[in-house]
Amino acid sequence: MATLEELKARKTDIGPPPVEKFLHSIIKENYGKWRYHEILKSGVLAHTAESGAVIYTVRAASPRLISTDFIRYICDLAEKYCDGYLRFTSRNNVEFLLANKDNIEPLIGELENNGIPVGGTGRSISNIVHTQGWVHCHSAATDASGLVKVVMDELIDHFKNEDLPAKLRIAVACCLNMCGAVHCSDIAILGLHRTVPKIDNERLPKICEIPSTVASCPNAAIRPTFIDGKKSVKIDEDRCMYCGNCYTVCPAMPIADPLNDGVSIWVGGKVANTRQGPSFTKLAIPFLPNNPPRWPEVTSAIKNIVEVYARNGKKYERMAEWIDRIGWTKFFSLTGIQFTKYHIDDFKHAGLSYRRTTQMRS
């Protein structure tokens, strides 16, 4: 183990290494001087600089939760085909950066032979952005990696081929903390709890700050109280919407409930400022059961939404723009998803989503 002297000698605050040494010479020479790009085929980009120089990119899938073996393997490929240079995208894809066009096909061949699909560019489904789930989080209402795996198994053809109206971004979060941008994705899969936290009155006064716990509730459902002469809190169950925020500040209020935790599906969010600008996702399906290991209800629901969109969306129409054009009534009838009372907002800004005009499609 490191000695105290070693610890004191260790430099802190050095920050990340400057990026220059990780850039391919073609990138360094043409930094800021790119002229245009083309998608040569699904998963393969060519960026051409003012100078005429070209850098090729091969985009490949990754499960994000990867072993050092996986990393060493992609490093071997990078050395074999890319002079040792590679990068990752903000959606966890691996990108191999090639100077030599002739290396593209052999690289793709090796990747695919080893079960790593290539794609995710242009009008396709890119890798799913996701969170930790049962693999590594205390808050999780479902698993994230497992959901990603089963959904992508189902949709893999749309990763490999650019066969959708526009790009389709999917995200998974395993609780309302939403450690990924699921609230602004074309399709969001969101784990949620549906029952009131269970209060451990024995531990609560010892390990939780009561005022912080009371203040944590967005709906003012938590009150301080005394139980058997000891300080604790109580929850007004009618006001609780199972957000789990109290559990984040107070470990003695666990909210996980295997019988009732599950998954909801949201659609029509977007981040890019293109055309109509960014928007939040909206509720499509309020609840589907947690049915590991392969969540069949979730995969078939997602598949259905994607295929209906693929058939009906027009070119360059993101999910949100397609729904805007046809209207939500049509969205629910085309997808066969039932519209329920849960689809109507009842939190703070609820009124903003009520229809306040007689204009509507029949």
Place this chain on the structure above:
Amino acid sequence: MSETPLLDELEKGQWPSFVSEIKKSAKKNKKAEGLLGQLELSYKEKKTHWKHGGIVGVRGYGGGVIGRFSDVGEEFPGAAHFHTIRVNQTAGFFYTAEALRKICDIWDRHGSGLTNLHGSTGDLVLLGADTDSLEDIFCELSKEGWDLGGSGGGVRTPSCCVGPARCEFSCYDTLALNQDITMTYQDELHRPSFAYKWKFKFSGCPNDCVAAIARSDFAVIGTWRDDIQIDQDAAAEYVQNGLDIQTDLLAKCPTRCIEWDGSLRINNPDCTKCMHCINVMPKALRPGKDKGACILMGAKAPIVQGALLASVIVPFIRLQPPYDEIKGIIKKIWEFWDENGVARERIGECIQRVGLGNFLEAIGVEISPQVVTQPRDNPYIFYEEYYEEEGGEG
């Protein structure tokens, strides 16, 4: 090794399997083996077996390591301690094989061998360390030139899009600004002392590939102010090659400010710089030459008071080293937040609570119609100035 019938189902199918990854590590590593067993149990019981987040760390830092303890550590000793180490990734996620292998060597020696490339905020995440090995890991990482990322109520690890390194759309140097900001605020990153977390994200153009507008407290998104640059020959080529310019381009312009009569004409004062036409014909169209960025603030997920998208604070700013202007704005904002922020309230919620107008006034930023989509439609106005009767007490 434990039997994992449920997880085995996730090795089927064509998408690369995280279960296979865990198994690869579990073959040679006790910690990964523990995780595999615990995860199978979670799949069986449909519940997590991680205890409430811990607070382990390394000497000198208040963040960068997230404690994780198993509630079934006796059954799966490898998973008993399974802490996360956030390593500050490179700007734009660029690596060499050599550098990544060195990180793998360190991690194979001391940890589970499992990683996330990358975590949601951007860090290179090492998943599954014992409390006792944290200092060794940090020592060895820092010898190789790596530092830890952020956690808790402080600056989180900034991240940026690929920018000028490989994108013709980038309106400023996202990698350079990302690096500069990361280095400037090392203390705020490693020794959290804010009311809540603070995320910086840098995108080079309005396509916003790092989701800055959805995910950061302080989003810098590249844009321009003058005319879109047009290469008419290249535009004609797209049309010749079959682009349906009417439907796919003209009709999709949000302000209908482009026309085509054999050549493209853009009524630039009406252009909102949405990027659509440029994305459709990157060879023919490019952002203008007067480039800079728009600063937006306050995006967040639902917890606590509901989700927010970031909103415009500074419509346009030029960004050149040493970036004094933007750092001046950040300083003013942090002073304001220090005075006004309450525990577990993101800056976006804080701005809504005090009012965007008051916030802009406090940080000394010009108040322009560009920060709203429309003026208020409610007449409950908090007037701060009024006339006094002459001759009164004053």
Place this chain on the structure above:
Amino acid sequence: MPNFEFGGKSYDVDEEGYLQNPEDWNKEMAEEIAKTEGVEMTEKHWEVVNFLKDYYKEYQIAPMIKILIKEMAKMFGPEKGNNKYLYELYPSGPAKQACKIAGLPKPTGCV
């Protein structure tokens, strides 16, 4: 549950050494807990711990770090009211170490 042995007695702590029963706390024990953190308690260290305890007594919460910093500055002057000073005393962070030594609940919140 893990234990902390002190003065011939055994006390409940969590796996990170935070006391599970606040009433167990006393000054001598605090000095022992500090040792497990590699911290030797001096007058300066006690200024911080005592402030935390007083604040907790009054508000039933631990102060945010920014409030700790401001109050330290008010009480003991600006040279003691800054992050750098607090990390010199408590190298793994005042939230983690000083709260533990003060016998306060383990800080929670978003990681």
